[in-house]
Amino acid sequence: MQGHSIGALSRRTGVKVTTIRFYEGRGLIADPGRTVGGQRRYGDADLHRLSFIAHARQLGFDLDAIAELIALHETPFDAHGDAHRIASERIAEIRERITRLRRLEAELVRVVAACDGHCDDRPCQVLEALADHEACHGEH
Amino acid sequence: MQGHSIGALSRRTGVKVTTIRFYEGRGLIADPGRTVGGQRRYGDADLHRLSFIAHARQLGFDLDAIAELIALHETPFDAHGDAHRIASERIAEIRERITRLRRLEAELVRVVAACDGHCDDRPCQVLEALADHEACHGEH
DNA sequence: ATACGATCTACAGCGGCTATAGCTTCAAGA
DNA sequence: TCTTGAAGCTATAGCCGCTGTAGATCGTAT
Numbered sequence: 001m002q003g004h005s006i007g008a009l010s011r012r013t014g015v016k017v018t019t020i021r022f023y024e025g026r027g028l029i030a031d032p033g034r035t036v037g038g039q040r041r042y043g044d045a046d047l048h049r050l051s052f053i054a055h056a057r058q059l060g061f062d063l064d065a066i067a068e069l070i071a072l073h074e075t076p077f078d079a080h081g082d083a084h085r086i087a088s089e090r091i092a093e094i095r096e097r098i099t100r101l102r103r104l105e106a107e108l109v110r111v112v113a114a115c116d117g118h119c120d121d122r123p124c125q126v127l128e129a130l131a132d133h134e135a136c137h138g139e140h
Numbered sequence: 141m142q143g144h145s146i147g148a149l150s151r152r153t154g155v156k157v158t159t160i161r162f163y164e165g166r167g168l169i170a171d172p173g174r175t176v177g178g179q180r181r182y183g184d185a186d187l188h189r190l191s192f193i194a195h196a197r198q199l200g201f202d203l204d205a206i207a208e209l210i211a212l213h214e215t216p217f218d219a220h221g222d223a224h225r226i227a228s229e230r231i232a233e234i235r236e237r238i239t240r241l242r243r244l245e246a247e248l249v250r251v252v253a254a255c256d257g258h259c260d261d262r263p264c265q266v267l268e269a270l271a272d273h274e275a276c277h278g279e280h
Numbered sequence: 281a282t283a284c285g286a287t288c289t290a291c292a293g294c295g296g297c298t299a300t301a302g303c304t305t306c307a308a309g310a
Numbered sequence: 311t312c313t314t315g316a317a318g319c320t321a322t323a324g325c326c327g328c329t330g331t332a333g334a335t336c337g338t339a340t
Contacts (some may be wrong), residue, residue, distance in 0.1 A: 007317060019201050022297060037305045037319055059244055087252050094245045098238055104199055105234045147286060162328060177336045212309055
């Protein structure tokens with residue numbers, strides 16, 4: 001039987017079998033051909049599309065954004081403007097997340113440092129420091 | 141009736157009413173006293189504990205980790221060692237997430253840049269670049 | 281006494297999967 | 311050809327950390 005089985009597709013793309021079926025249910029990929037017995041058989045176009053989805057997921061796009069990108073790909077009316085916008089939104093989002101994580105990191109370091117040096121003779125300050133939001137230097 | 145209502149607690153801590161009840165169901169806070177009519181009435185200890193939970197959540201601890209920290213607080217046998225460990229694990233986790241996000245950002249910038257300058261006469265490269273994992277500079 | 285907001289319980293839903301149960305099909309070896 | 315065992319199938323429930331809903335009851339100010 002020609003075509004990739006779902007397992008073969010999974011191995012090639014790194015997307016789990018159950019996840020591929022989940023994507024199909026979500027309409028991100030179409031139901032491919034089936035064997036007489038009802039098993040899915042995929043072509044190279046499916047492989048390409050699934051790679052696209054997998055890569056976009058790795059880049060942090062959510063499934064709705066990916067569906068939008070796919071739609072753009074298929075109906076490329078003003079596609080590049082929209083694709084540009086979606087990708088740019090992601091970049092802004094990622095930069096914001098980085099900023100917030102850095103603030104978090106700084107505060108946690110401060111919390112842990114509050115304990116260092118005098119844990120031997122006194123109760124640990126980490127728990128108290130965690131309870132004490134007032135002491136935070138930045139908001140979060 | 142003395143004590144804070146759930147709404148008052150919510151206002152003071154910034155934790156939503158439904159979320160407070162959810163935390164109670166999860167065992168993070170105990171069922172406080174009730175009025176004759178069955179409404180919750182909280183004391184200052186509950187307020188303090190909820191502030192602790194809220195703050196820890198803002199710092200990215202998951203509910204299991206918070207439950208662990210609370211247990212340490214109540215049975216402080218070797219508490220500071222464990223609290224230290226949990227907080228340090230969080231720091232490492234956050235640093236890893238920052239690293240990954242920076243790689244993501246760099247790649248998205250590259251993808252968008254692939255389009256800039258020649259979107260007017262050619263189909264947009266963003267979609268193709270997204271599909272093309274081989275072109276990635278770092279792994280993710 | 282009445283009105284109206286706050287609270288109550290119970291349950292469904294979100295995203296993005298993952299896991300399980302209980303079956304059927306495929307493909308390779310004897 | 312027959313047999314076996316892996317891989318596939320559907321359907322459903324569960325994960326996290328909430329959020330939102332419905333429909334009932336409670337509390338308090340006037």
